[in-house]
Amino acid sequence: MGKGRKRIYEAALEGATAGLSEKELYDFTVKRFQKVTSKKTVRVSVLVLSDPAVTDSSILRTISTFAVEHRLKQLGIANGCKKNGMKRRSSSHASDIEFGGDDRTAGMSDAKQ
DSSP, X not given: OOHHHHHHXXXXXXXXXXXXXXXXXHHHHHHHOTXXXXXXXXXXXXXXXXXXXXXXXXXXXXXXXXXXXXXHHHHTOGGGOOBTTEEEOSSXXXXXXXXXXXXXXXTHHHHHO
């Protein structure tokens, strides 16, 4: 793990251990690392989730929700909002996200035939 990612990892773990909510954890991380990218935030969250030393269920739940909510917000589908042809159903289950057709996918099924 690189130095930058390790520092972000430690900050995320510190914030989750302190009992911060998902939004507070995001603000805490961004305040400490102004140039943190969404990609790094999600990767660090996955590292925390896969760390065998982290066993507290509330910390794991906070980190998990933090990563998912941050990723959904980046995609523009948090809170039922649509962006790039994606629609979110009333269910919060990830497999319930429908991908709407757009010009990039037009004709793809025709090419397979």
